[in-house]
Amino acid sequence: MSLATKELVLRSHFELKTAILKWFPRHMNRGMREMMQTLRKVDCLVEVHDSRIPFDWMREMMQTLRKVDCLVEVHDSRIPLSGRNKDLIRRLSSLKPHILILNKSDLMDIRYQRRIKERFQSEDSNSRCIFVDSLNPNTRVNGFPEILPTIIEVIRDSDRFNREDFNGFNLMVMGIPNVGKSTIINKLRNTNLRVSGKATTTGAIAGVTRSVLERIKINANPPVYLYDTPGVLEPRIDKGLETIMRCAVCATLSDQLIGYKTIADYILYWLNRHNNHRYVKLLGLDTPSDDITEVLVKGSVYLQNIVEHKSLEKGQMVKRPDVEHTAQQFVTAFRKGQLGRVMLDDDLFK
Structure with missing residues (x-):
């Protein structure tokens, strides 16, 4: 819907009117240099951390990855490129097959779906991209029936899948906060196992999931299990202000922060x-x-x-x-x- 814009003068680019986001990566290099210089004068390093995640979750995730057959990345379909930590995903997917689930497809401009799939396939021909709407109960259009068959196909086609002690497929689900990771896990579990309740916590606040959880069963035949990873994985936002704001619009950054x-x-x-x-x-x-x-x-x-x-x-x-x-x-x-x-x-x- 468009209205007359005769007197409307558009900004040529977006600028912040207030100072925010001092912790973002563009400031981190300078901050790290200053910290290393100051460290020469320091006698003791005191680390403060959240008691709910006392261990190094990245180390824990890498250890869990050894048991995993496929990496499942969840992201917001409205920002298929912004915010994804592609370096980390590329590093992990070099070890395991990779599935990208783009959630909230009911909110995206569907004209871009084909172009997104083509771009994703060109970057990694061994990966797959699936669009889903995790809040839509209609399996004809929500994309969920496609998830498990695609994952199993990718795993079985992988040269890395050769386990004589097979007792089920193991998946690791990861993604930046508030893209619907936990909702997708719960829906897969409840639909395939015909159970109710939540296996993992969901919420509209960025970073609800706090640590790598125990293995969650989401399918019986064949047995499929998954590990949910922390919601503290931050968006990749070193590409400039536009990336920051797009992540903020999609609530993958804290509303209170922005x-x-x-x-x-x-x-x-x-x-x-x-x-x-x-x-x-x-x-x-x-x-x-x-x-x-x-x-x-x-x-x-x-x-x-x-x-x-x-x-x-x-x-x-x-x-x-x-x-x-x-x-x-x-x-x-x-x-x-x-x-x-x-x-x-x-x-x-x-």
Whole structure:
């Protein structure tokens, strides 16, 4: 849906209006150099870590990999290139067959599915790519019936699969936070074993899974087991601000870290550049705008998101638009597909 954009002036590129993300990789090299220089003056190194993951999960994952027949990577289909740690995946898949499951296919622009598969196959001819919608119960369209047969086929075709003591196929599932890894595991288990409940924790917050779990059985005949890996595997975001923001839009980075207003600003920027002005109706605007402050203020009034606070000048309670809440509603609407199917990485396929 497009509206007249005669007076709409688009930004040529996206810029942050606030300082965020100081821990990102572009700062890490400098930080590491400074730390190594300072280390010469230090007498003792004190490490602080999360008590819920006291062991080196990467070492644990590499040890578990020896028992695994296939590596199953889960990622968000709206960002098939952004955020994937391709160096780590390439390193692991050189040892084991590799399946890429692109989840949330109901939210992606389906015109890109063929191009994604072709690109993935060109990078690794021995791998497979499957599109799924983990929240759709309809097996005719959700892609789940394709997963296990494809995995078993890839394993059996592999030169590395030659075990005389065969007692089932072992899979390792990995991916960056909040791409639907645990949901896919639970659905495979519940569907194939006809059981209920959750074998692994799910949630809408990035990084719910904290450590490598025990082997989870997801199929009886043939026996198929899998290991779920930590949700602390961070997105690969050293490709610039666009990659950071695309991961943030898809909630693979913490909303609290980035901020809803910043995420909403990038969504507005992306929608306008793709001539998608459905947000105008959502937020009750008269015309499209590329000014996030204007959009959120007018949207707050339209949605009646008003808060009261005490004015220091007047000494009394005054009302103002709750732009933070409106930004959150805007981001949620985009993530749920209410503003249309998208391919955030479309420029990477040109």
